[in-house]
Amino acid sequence: MRIYLHIGPQHMGAARLHQVLDAKRAQLKDQGVLFPKSPGAKNHTRLYMAVSDPDHIDPLRFNRGFIAPEKQETLYHMLGRTLAQDVEKASPETLILSAEQLGSSLHRRSELERLRALLTPLSQDIRIIAHVDEPARALTRAYGGQMLEGRAAPLSRDLDLAASGRDWWAASLEAAPAPDPAGGQFLETQAPSFWLDYGALVRFWESVFGAGSVTLRPYDPGLFYGPDATEELRAAFDIAPDLGKVDPVPMPVAPSAPWLTRARQLNALLLRVLEHHKRILPRPLWRGFLDEIAIDGPPIAPGALAPISARFAADLETLGAAHPALTPMVLHPDAPLPDWQEPDPERGYRASQYLASFMEQIDAVSKDEHATKHADLAQVDGQSPTAEPDGLSDTGRRVMPPLAVEKFHHLKTTPYAPHNRLGTVDEETPAAPYAPAPRRTLAEGSSGNVIVGCMKNEAPYIIEWVAYHRAIGVDNFLIYTNDCTDGTDEILGRLQDMGVLEHRNNDEWRGKSPQQHALNMSLKEPVLRNAEWLMHIDVDEFVNVRCGNGTLQDFFDAAPEATNVAMTWRLFGHSGVTQLEDRFVVGQFDRCAPTYCPKPHTVWGFKTLFRNIGAYQKLSCHRPNKLEDAKRDQVLWVNGSGQDITKETVDNGWRSSKSSVGYDLLQLNHYALRSAESFLIKRQRGRALHVDRSIGLNYWIRMDWDDARDVTIQRNLPRLKVEYDKLMADDRLRSLHDKGLAWHRAKAAELHAMQEFQDLYRQALEIRLTGTERAAYALALDLES
Secondary structure, three states, rough: EEEEEOOOOOOHHHHHHHHHHHOEEEEEEOOOOOOOOOOOOOOOOHHHHHHHHOOOOHHHHHOOOOOOHHHHHHHHHHHHHHHHHHHHHHHEEEEEEHHHHHHHOOOHHHHHHHHHHHHHHOOOEEEHHHHHHHOHHHHHHHHHHHHHHOOOOOOOOHHHHHHHOOHHHHHHHHOOOEEEEEHHHHOOOOOOOHHHHHHHHHHHHHHHHOOOOEEEOOOHHHHHOOOOHHHHHHHHHHOOOOOOOOOOOOOOOOOOHHHHHHHHHHHHHHHHOOOOOOOOOOHHHHHHHHOOOOOOOOOOOOOHHHHHHHHHHHHHHHHHHHHOOOOOOOOOOOOOOOOOOOOOOOOOOHHHHHHHHHHHHHHHHHHEEEEEEEEHHHHHHHOOOOOOOOOOOOHHHHHHHHHHHHHHHHHHHOOOOOOOOOOOOOOOOOOOOOOOOOOOOOOOOOEEEEEEEEEOOOHHHHHHHHHHHOOOOOOOOEEEEEEOOOHHHHHHEEEEEEOEEEEOOOOOOOOOHHHHHHHHHHHHHHHHHHHHEEEEEOOOEEEEEEEOOOOOHHHHOOOOOOOEEEEEEEEEOOOOOOOOOOHHHHOOOOEOOOOOOOOOOOEEEEEEEEEOOOEEEEOOOEEEEEOOHHHHHHHHHHOOOEOOOOHOOOOOEEEEEOOOOOOOOOOEEEEEOOOHHHHHHHHOOOOOOOOOOOOOOOHHHHOOOOOOOOOOOHHHHHHHHHHHHHHHHHHHHHHHHHHHHHHHHHHHHHHHHOOHHHHHHHHHOOOOHHHHHHHHHHHHHHHHH
């Protein structure tokens, strides 16, 4: 097996390569090429964090909680095990590992030796790939990236170094500040980009991995971000078969030069605030401050950095002979311009005034996060913080495997530990019921607010779900079904006869999944084409509007400019309900995941409510995709708090992040389990005699959240009952509902009688974990799978 180790460096299109590798992951695997997930879903950040020297703390290790040497060592051994498992399972001919930080951060021989020791048990055949650009162009991007991470030194420092004639690599490292993570001082952020000396970069890596092990390739934005990006994968990683095309994406937009001036001045003040370690400034908040001072304008022109081009011209000529892809045309510098001068920040900008307005937020977050960061930093400094008990519950200590326990002890000291302090809504105090909302009068030809859904064997839950969403302002439904045996088709057929919804049989689906086939077909339907707003949600998902009178229109009024709404999941567990009962789901289940739960990634998944303006060509499970370029300026994504998250979500993504999550105005209640008996039926999925771990206990562990309580949706119960009773007044519909409920109860009894399912039922009910334990267990399961 050959290992291709792609080392970036940063700002050379690595993120796009990761996106393409991820999109082609299954196709590559079929061809004997493994791009594993265990080191990181796309960028293999775990690989990078595991191999840097313990005292070389960079922003990534600091922000992810791996600054303590013992935590990093645990990560190193865990990664070694999981990579070996990945390789053993897939038996690939080629293994691709890629982390853009490897080339931009590692600078000590001991780090490369640590990396090589991790990889050589897998294979001795290791090739290093790096993408490079003409140095002046590369520096404009690197400088902009550093400035938006907290750099305080102006670009003139780098230009002076180029003019000095000194060894660039050595002098850049000498200029690095002493590591001070809590003070915002990192080599990667504050020092000149040592790796711009590509010749030194090659010599450094070949000193450990062997002569000829490094290949430099050109960074070509036109190719990387276009539909033929797979051609670079083929060339860089020696992949023979044609991988086909990919969807083009916009090239990254360079920050304006005036914005960078503003950022540098504010960064200098923020570093002074942090230097005494009395305050903490988390990375997302810092970046948020810099976004607030953004200003339009031209970016830095590479031609103004002609001294950088001149400094490396001879080196590039030598490298071109050894690396044929680096042709003179590829690395030709931009036409020279007058030497760079830092532009005016414009509009009377004063960094001190902005800092004064930001201090209240800094002080508030410092209060919450200081203890955790201080404990980890004390371990780095060789101090021993006060010993604490292991923190595991009795159940956690009994049922969690070693990997999950490792993840627990790491997670509880990081910014990813779950808690319920996000948001402003009182979720536990029952509030006055919402007032009835009359049915909307639609304009001629409009189908209004429309849900498209897919169902299979959901008979007991359909009428409540339809009644609930009608009560909050959904006007029409288009429901597809396939392979139903419990009467779901009959219930939907009757609702169609009553004029409540439209039902389509999807038994003859084609392609990768019945769901995607249904969504593809739905775009041809008049009810969708004439919709004002659309969403695709499942029957276990309820839109919980938490503002105004709790209707969709109340949310639209609160976020009038929005075209797309990321409705983040709130996962509800079984709430101690074991038996399948004919009661409202939204009334039975009120125990749920905490509001702040960034790990594991499934907890903050979202579904999208979007205005039907033709902005996207395709409808997928979580969101519309394939944005029309002509519509880009018309699209505004918001989260459930009505905040603009367009930059993060406009092109892709199906889950919220720490910077984009919001629940204050709207959330999507996701009742993935319902009762314990309902869980048994759901997990059987037609298997008469077998239920494997991944669809059984693992699913329960991931979904049975009960740390928090949220009763906000129950304000809808009175108007839900009114709408439900109207539907159930139809004798035929009520009879079909009762028949479907009886089918599910009989199925539950049948599964209880099977030893394997009864064991699953018993084991599931015995697992009572805290939120942090559950998150850690789920993370461990993700690594194992």
